[in-house]
Amino acid sequence: MSTRRKEILEELGLTPLWHSRIAQGATDSATDSSHQADTADARRAQILRMDWTQLKAGVADCTACPLHQARTRTVFGVGDENADWLWVGEGPGAEEDASGEPFVGQAGKLLDNMLAAISLQRGRNVYIANIVKCRPPGNRNPEPAEAQQCAPYLARQIELIQPKLIIALGKVAAQNLLHTDATVASLRGKLHDCSGVPLIVTYHPAYLLRTLADKAKAWEDLCFARSTMQTLL
Numbered sequence: 001m002s003t004r005r006k007e008i009l010e011e012l013g014l015t016p017l018w019h020s021r022i023a024q025g026a027t028d029s030a031t032d033s034s035h036q037a038d039t040a041d042a043r044r045a046q047i048l049r050m051d052w053t054q055l056k057a058g059v060a061d062c063t064a065c066p067l068h069q070a071r072t073r074t075v076f077g078v079g080d081e082n083a084d085w086l087w088v089g090e091g092p093g094a095e096e097d098a099s100g101e102p103f104v105g106q107a108g109k110l111l112d113n114m115l116a117a118i119s120l121q122r123g124r125n126v127y128i129a130n131i132v133k134c135r136p137p138g139n140r141n142p143e144p145a146e147a148q149q150c151a152p153y154l155a156r157q158i159e160l161i162q163p164k165l166i167i168a169l170g171k172v173a174a175q176n177l178l179h180t181d182a183t184v185a186s187l188r189g190k191l192h193d194c195s196g197v198p199l200i201v202t203y204h205p206a207y208l209l210r211t212l213a214d215k216a217k218a219w220e221d222l223c224f225a226r227s228t229m230q231t232l233l
Helices: 003-012 021-047 052-060 094-099 106-117 144-161 171-178 205-210 212-232
Strands: 085-089 126-130 165-169 192-194 197-202
Touching (some): 021 144, 085 144, 106 205, 205 212
Parallel strands (some): 085 165
16 A cells, blocks of 8 residues: 555545454453443342242242252242341252252251250241252352352342341351351351341351261350340340
8 A cells, every 4th residue: 555545544534443352352351241240230139129929939940050950949948037037058958959948857957956955946036048049969068159149139038037146057158148268166156247137157057967076166156146136135
């Protein structure tokens, strides 16, 4: 192209526009990330406007993460929807996946005994839920991305129940509710805050079935929870 022709094309704004493929790729990636964030925010906002009926239907139909692919049914939660006590575990096991109710196996029986030890009963001023609503394969811990997809459902349950006290059962529940990577041992014996609701950490019943020596520590946590609730009431 002659120099004069190039000058004419430049004056007319008709010269080619060259873009770096790397820069364009980075722009596309940033756009995709922004879109994903906007979609997640919109989904969360929608869930946080749901009533109980809508929330249960939303969980039952949820396909937001891969856990839905192998589930028998979702495990929404169970109990008094105006409870003072909210107990949160990590996720459904095989028996919970089959029944649709949390804590129905051996760990569930131990949880019922833990409740009875401080004069509580499943379904009476008690609500029981999990961090995720579908069973992780092989009863593994939920992946962070899986817990993140379920988080708005639990957040809305907390808003609707308005519990006076949350009991986090085990590491997965404690770390997700408190947004920390601290151990259960370091979190026990303290009163934490979960979106304005007092929270106490103790061991998961399934862990206690394997580690009998820590049942005494769990009893200390239950006594702490009972005395805290008396103060809150």
